[in-house]
Amino acid sequence: MADSLIEELAQKLRIIPNLDREHSPESGAALRKFPSPDDWHDHVELDANEWPKRVERRYSLVPTTCFNCESACGMLAYVDKESGQVTKFEGNPQHPGSRGRTCAKGPATINQIQDTERIMHPxxxxxxxxxxxxxxxxxxxxxxxxxxxxxxxxxxxxxxxxxxxxxxxxxxxxxxxxxxxxxxxxxxxxxxxxSAGARLGYGLWHKHDRPSPDHANAKVILLTSSHLETGHYFNPHAQRILEGMMDGAKLIVIDPRLSNTAAMADHWLPTWPGSEPALFLAWAKMILERGLYDRKFMQNWVNWEMWLDAAHPDEPRTFERFIELLLEEYAEYTPEFAAEECRIPVEQVIEAGEAVINAGSRLCTHVWRAAAIGNLGGWQVARTLHLLNVLTGSVGTEGGTAPNSWSKFKxxxxxxxxxxxxxxxxxxxxxxxxxxxxxxxxxxxxxxxxxxxxxxxxxxxxxxxxxxxxxxxxxxxxxxxxxxxxxxxxxxxxxxxxxxxxxxxxxxxxxxxxxxxxxxxxxxxxxxx
Known part of the structure; x- marks a missing residue:
């Protein structure tokens, strides 16, 4: 409604638009984010393109997924019941991975379906x-x-x-x-x-060559390379990283660029590309030195006895001696060494490292491309990153990082x-x-x-x-x-x-x-x- 006589007159003279509308009979209904699944077979909504006319359209809402990256986020195709044509795509709230949310590529699928350059025939x-x-x-x-x-x-x-x-x-x-x-x-x-570089690093640990991080329940979320806004699984990962941070998780981003993700981090480490293994091995050494490793997990799931037989056949085959020899193996990887290799202040190495080594079984890590695929020997980025999960026993735990095959139906x-x-x-x-x-x-x-x-x-x-x-x-x-x-x-x-x-x-x-x-x-x- 116009608030003054001048506004009312200006509306009638069409100097300003008249935004008044008829009282909607549904205005008293509860607000909702998505149509109820009970109504998907016959959903009714106003056609936005007909505004300010109130033209109703009837749709069948067909569940589908987005094909624009590997996330396969859930969408609902709005099929006009009169024409039989898909008119738009929106997020499917019943999809457990994306939970009704999509990035811009999801709704843009309608542009692909209606693309004038589409190939329609052989x-x-x-x-x-x-x-x-x-x-x-x-x-x-x-x-x-x-x-x-x-x-x-x-x-x-x-x-x-x-x-x-x-x-x-x-x-x-x-x-x-x-x-x-x-x-x-x-x-x-x-x-x-x-992504073969990252895949090899993970595959050498446990055959499964991709990570499945539990960001939402993590204590520390460690992302390597330009992860969120440019990587696979952007939308479902972003949701859960935000949930984890809202629940108190610390976000550490390792990326030479101050990306959108890095800008939201508690710790941003702009490491020299390809130097990341030096940083991870320095943190591994800190875990070992302070006794913060998960002894039960390592004793049961790491082939430490085989390593002793191969590398130190004359040493006692005890777990305690294994840890001592491992410390000797990683002696050179000090925070100072990592700082020099990564070209970042040693204070950053130590400060972020304190968060990592104290995360316990709720250390959630992820790397995919960039650091692991863009550098010679990049597979060691994924291999040394997952070493932190192995040492802390955060493999397959709540808030940790699991092999991807555990969360994938094949x-x-x-x-x-x-x-x-x-x-x-x-x-x-x-x-x-x-x-x-x-x-x-x-x-x-x-x-x-x-x-x-x-x-x-x-x-x-x-x-x-x-x-x-x-x-x-x-x-x-x-x-x-x-x-x-x-x-x-x-x-x-x-x-x-x-x-x-x-x-x-x-x-x-x-x-x-x-x-x-x-x-x-x-x-x-x-x-x-």
């Missing part, structure tokens, strides 16, 4: 590969032609010439099952340019085919014996050196021409029809790599897909579709 190349000529074909034509090429390759007996190169998985291993059924060693991934598939009787040296060259994942960053160079060729090459939501450092080497490989007999790009939209395909097959976004999702976004196991 496309086949016309003319030279990369020239930009395409024609629309039917799914039957695409499947018949591609399957004939796969069959021709398999009939040769080759075990390494049909390849499925994946960027964003979303199929929970089912594609691997198909490759094994064909008898080929054909799976390739982007992981070695993404379906057991029926009638599993045997592993292929062959080895794809384009993926795992023998000179890279200790590679933790496929050596995909050097695939074009191996092909150029004459190490192998591919009859059929699938790229699935994978755009190395844009995302890999040497995109032009990928273009050179993809243009070479002798190196790659047939390239099929599986993608929802055009990208730089699909431009060099022979066939482009459209894929769905979010509500259009039927994948099983389960990721270690929190200290609990959940499944979404």
């Amino acid at each position: 496309m086949r190349r016309i003319g030279r590969r990369g020239a930009g000529g395409w024609e629309r074909i039917s799914w039957d034509e695409a499947l018949d032609e591609i399957s004939a090429k796969i069959r021709a390759s398999l009939k040769t007996g080759a075990k390494d010439r049909v390849v499925y190169h994946v960027g964003r998985p979303g199929h929970e291993g089912y594609a691997n099952r198909i490759l094994k059924a064909w008898g080929v060693d054909g799976h390739n991934s982007h992981t070695n340019i993404c 379906p057991e598939l029926f009638d599993n085919p045997p592993d292929p009787d062959g080895w794809n040296e384009l993926h795992y060259p023998p000179e890279y014996t200790l590679s933790h994942y496929e050596m995909s960053p050097i695939l074009p160079h191996l092909v150029k050196d004459g190490r192998g060729t591919m009859d059929v090459y699938f790229t699935r939501v994978f755009n190395p021409v844009w995302t890999y450092p040497d995109g032009f080497s990928w273009i050179e490989m993809l243009e070479n029809e002798e190196a790659i007999g047939c390239h099929i790009a599986l993608t929802p939209t055009w990208n730089e790599t699909a431009f060099f395909a022979d066939y482009v097959l459209p894929m769905g976004h979010a509500s259009e897909r039927h994948d099983i999702n389960s990721y270690a976004t929190s200290a609990g196991k959940w499944v979404a579709f």
Whole structure:
């Protein structure tokens, strides 16, 4: 209502907008954040685009997940019951990982579904590969032609010439099952340019190569590299880190940049990139010196006796002697040494270290990319970071850090085919014996050196021409029809790599897909579709 005669007159003359509205019959109802699941089959709300008219729309709310990163946060697709079209996406409050909240990418999924650049039908190349000529074909034509090429390759007996190169998985291993059924060693991934460094560090501890931190119940939260706003699991982790901090947890961020996350930390340590292991080993030494290690956990779960047999066969095989020898092993890793290596004040090393070493079983740590993947020997960042969890016994505890597989549902598939009787040296060259994942960053160079060729090459939501450092080497490989007999790009939209395909097959976004999702976004196991 206008508060004065002047305002009322100005509204009538349209000098200022009239924001008055009719009294809503629902104005007395209790406020709510989300529609009740009981109403999802027939939800009614006003169309915001029709304001100031009060136009009601009826929707079916269909649970789905976001496909824009690996968090798989829950969303509700609002399907207009009159048109059958998805009109928007909002968070799904029933999803235990994201709990109704999404980052900006979730609601933006509607822009992807309505993208004018979407590929809606199978496309086949016309003319030279990369020239930009395409024609629309039917799914039957695409499947018949591609399957004939796969069959021709398999009939040769080759075990390494049909390849499925994946960027964003979303199929929970089912594609691997198909490759094994064909008898080929054909799976390739982007992981070695993404996270293999951190994965190796964790895998060397307990096979499970990713962490699952329980931020909400932690006493100390230790994040390494630009974690929250740029890393995997941003939204579900952010929620629980805030909950932990509100409950008194201290946040320590190790990042050369004063990131948004670092700006909110109790301790920000801008370490020199790649020097982080020196810091973690200094804190490990502090734990050992003060006797703050979890003796029961270490005695039962660490292979200390094997280490004594291998490194000190003449020493007594007692846990006490093991600790003494471990202190000797880490003698050089003083706070002063860490400060010099990391190029930060020694006072910072000690002050943040006091919080870490006194966290006990509620030390919650996490690293993914950056420090662990961007430096030579970066796998030691994850390995030494998790050493702090091992020493404090905060592995799999409330407020600690668990192996990711404990919080991830992985379906057991029926009638599993045997592993292929062959080895794809384009993926795992023998000179890279200790590679933790496929050596995909050097695939074009191996092909150029004459190490192998591919009859059929699938790229699935994978755009190395844009995302890999040497995109032009990928273009050179993809243009070479002798190196790659047939390239099929599986993608929802055009990208730089699909431009060099022979066939482009459209894929769905979010509500259009039927994948099983389960990721270690929190200290609990959940499944979404």
